[in-house]
Amino acid sequence: MTILDVDVRHEQGSFALQARFQSDGRLTALFGPSGSGKTTIVNAIGGLLRPDHGRITVKGRTLVDTKKGVFVPKHRRRIGTVFQEGRLFPHLNVRHNLLFGRWFTPEGGRKASFDHVVDLLGIAHLLDRRPSTLSGGEKQRVAIGRALLADPQLLLMDEPLASLDEARKAEIFPYLERLRDEGGVPIVLVSHSVSEIARLATFVVVLSEGQVMASGPAAEVLRHTNVFAQAGLTEAGALIEARVCGHDDAYGLTVLEARAGALTVPRLRHPVGTRLRVRLRARDIMLSLKAPEGLSALNVLPGFISSVDEAEGTSVDVQLDCGGDSVVARVTRKSVDELGLKPGLPVHAIIKSIAFDPEVLGITQPENM
Amino acid sequence: MEGLSPEEWTAVRLSLKVAFAAMTASLIPGVAVAFLLERGRFWGRQALDVLVHLPLVLPPVVVGWFLLVGFGRRGPIGAFMEEYFGIVFSFRWTGAALACAIMGFPLLVRAIRLSIASVDRKLEDAAGTLGARPLWVFSVVTLPLILPGIIAGMVLSFAKAMGEFGATITFVSSIPGETQTIPSAIYAYTQVPGGDAGAMRLTLVSVAISIGALWLSEWLARRVRRRVHA
Numbered sequence: 001m002t003i004l005d006v007d008v009r010h011e012q013g014s015f016a017l018q019a020r021f022q023s024d025g026r027l028t029a030l031f032g033p034s035g036s037g038k039t040t041i042v043n044a045i046g047g048l049l050r051p052d053h054g055r056i057t058v059k060g061r062t063l064v065d066t067k068k069g070v071f072v073p074k075h076r077r078r079i080g081t082v083f084q085e086g087r088l089f090p091h092l093n094v095r096h097n098l099l100f101g102r103w104f105t106p107e108g109g110r111k112a113s114f115d116h117v118v119d120l121l122g123i124a125h126l127l128d129r130r131p132s133t134l135s136g137g138e139k140q141r142v143a144i145g146r147a148l149l150a151d152p153q154l155l156l157m158d159e160p161l162a163s164l165d166e167a168r169k170a171e172i173f174p175y176l177e178r179l180r181d182e183g184g185v186p187i188v189l190v191s192h193s194v195s196e197i198a199r200l201a202t203f204v205v206v207l208s209e210g211q212v213m214a215s216g217p218a219a220e221v222l223r224h225t226n227v228f229a230q231a232g233l234t235e236a237g238a239l240i241e242a243r244v245c246g247h248d249d250a251y252g253l254t255v256l257e258a259r260a261g262a263l264t265v266p267r268l269r270h271p272v273g274t275r276l277r278v279r280l281r282a283r284d285i286m287l288s289l290k291a292p293e294g295l296s297a298l299n300v301l302p303g304f305i306s307s308v309d310e311a312e313g314t315s316v317d318v319q320l321d322c323g324g325d326s327v328v329a330r331v332t333r334k335s336v337d338e339l340g341l342k343p344g345l346p347v348h349a350i351i352k353s354i355a356f357d358p359e360v361l362g363i364t365q366p367e368n369m
Numbered sequence: 370m371e372g373l374s375p376e377e378w379t380a381v382r383l384s385l386k387v388a389f390a391a392m393t394a395s396l397i398p399g400v401a402v403a404f405l406l407e408r409g410r411f412w413g414r415q416a417l418d419v420l421v422h423l424p425l426v427l428p429p430v431v432v433g434w435f436l437l438v439g440f441g442r443r444g445p446i447g448a449f450m451e452e453y454f455g456i457v458f459s460f461r462w463t464g465a466a467l468a469c470a471i472m473g474f475p476l477l478v479r480a481i482r483l484s485i486a487s488v489d490r491k492l493e494d495a496a497g498t499l500g501a502r503p504l505w506v507f508s509v510v511t512l513p514l515i516l517p518g519i520i521a522g523m524v525l526s527f528a529k530a531m532g533e534f535g536a537t538i539t540f541v542s543s544i545p546g547e548t549q550t551i552p553s554a555i556y557a558y559t560q561v562p563g564g565d566a567g568a569m570r571l572t573l574v575s576v577a578i579s580i581g582a583l584w585l586s587e588w589l590a591r592r593v594r595r596r597v598h599a
Contacts, residue, residue, distance in 0.1 A: 048497075083491070091514060
């Protein structure tokens with residue numbers, strides 16, 4: 001079922017937005033640089049902004065249709081929003097902030113359990129505190145809980161992590177992952193961070209200057225480096241699913257198992273069996289025609305070239321199929337000519353273990369599932 | 370120095386009654402006008418702003434004279450109010466309260482307006498996304514947040530009413546027991562030989578009430594601020 005169907009045009013000063021996409025993902029990421037129109041779209045979905053033209057449908061319910069003169073006011077949309085700055089009510093304590101939406105939800109529509117949400121977000125010890133005494137990360141967790149307890153049809157998150165430092169972000173990530181996997185509410189996340197998207201998104205919409213550059217399942221979209229280059233972001237790479245296979249404590253390494261083969265990465269704390277997402281950045285991957293010998297790199301993935309795409313300047317993105325996983329390597333045009341790289345050719349993708357950034361490793365599902 | 374005479378007590382009681390009535394009656398219109406001026410986008414907003422502020426800059430006696438013309442028994446509004454609501458202003462304590470309310474209105478509106486301007490409207494948007502309709506947003510988010518401003522405005526209005534003299538005496542004169550508030554009673558004492566002691570007694574009462582009101586407002590504002598911002 002289509003969760004979100006957006007087709008809007010809006011002008012604000014010199015900025016023009018023209019966006020059209022459909023998503024059925026549990027977590028749809030709106031991705032792009034500042035000023036690309038992400039927040040405008042989120043505000044239009046949430047009812048904080050009235051688009052000039054267009055239509056917005058959430059789970060089959062039309063919220064905006066300028067042709068038919070439909071505009072559902074924000075308090076009747078049942079769309080929760082988590083703002084960048086939290087926006088907790090300063091005159092209410094955490095408990096009353098959390099319960100705020102309850103006052104306006106019809107008795108029959110209350111599905112989210114207070115205890116469950118409090119437990120999911122780890123905020124039980126904060127209930128009697130005032131918002132001004134909370135840290136940035138705690139505020140955001142309370143803001144997420146407050147939105148969830150209003151029993152929304154959809155949860156919008158407008159860069160909920162942007163105002164936090166790396167340590168606070170790391171504190172929130174696991175909660176967002178749990179929310180995505182067991183929260184039961186589809187999420188739209190606005191972000192300009194590739195690592196955030198790689199870790200969390202199941203569906204990605206790439207925006208640039210008010211236009212949709214690409215949209216589709218996360219693994220598919222993130223593979224296409226050229227899309228990101230056009231969006232002003234060169235951080236492109238493949239997203240593959242893997243499982244923790246074992247730890248090698250003597251060398252401080254962890255072995256992951258993916259469809260493409262075994263990957264050796266710096267030691268992770270996740271127990272054996274944990275399912276992870278791993279992002280392989282295109283520029284960290286080398287290609288070799290023969291299985292390499294006498295090489296320090298620990299990861300060699302055999303596969304076939306599925307396509308050769310032009311990237312910007314002298315580089316070329318080579319798309320590989322490694323045992324069913326899609327991997328992309330960024331190489332020079334000269335290498336393509338010298339090695340004769342073309343679709344169908346068997347090659348080996350070589351990745352240094354230290355290229356794995358712990359930031360890009362995300363848990364896809366909790367261990368006990 | 371001996372205590373207050375019965376007539377002086379009457380003036381004190383009357384002053385408190387008039388000031389309290391003026392403050393209470395102007396509260397809701399004050400909040401409404403402050404919202405209109407701060408948030409409203411309508412034709413004539415500037416004119417309303419000027420009108421509200423006029424009592425602050427006009428000589429009080431001019432305001433009193435306007436009241437006499439408009440709200441007197443033969444004035445258009447005064448006649449209407451008497452005919453349809455049975456409310457008479459001229460030479461009654463209600464008229465004194467009306468004069469005090471109008472003189473204190475700009476102070477009340479300014480204090481509330483400042484606090485409305487400082488409310489983060491994003492909080493109101495957030496309340497909307499949580500399902501609160503506009504009237505609820507106003508009562509459970511906006512109103513608690515502007516409460517310190519409302520309290521400050523009420524105290525200013527009350528203090529102004531306790532001290533109002535010019536407009537009151539012009540509009541409703543100085544009738545002991547009906548319209549003679551503390552300031553008019555002090556003035557009356559100064560007009561008769563040997564009235565110094567009485568004037569002094571009422572002056573001290575006036576000072577005490579003013580200090581008490583200020584102290585109460587400070588105490589209230591601190592409590593509310595702690596609730597709202599701490």
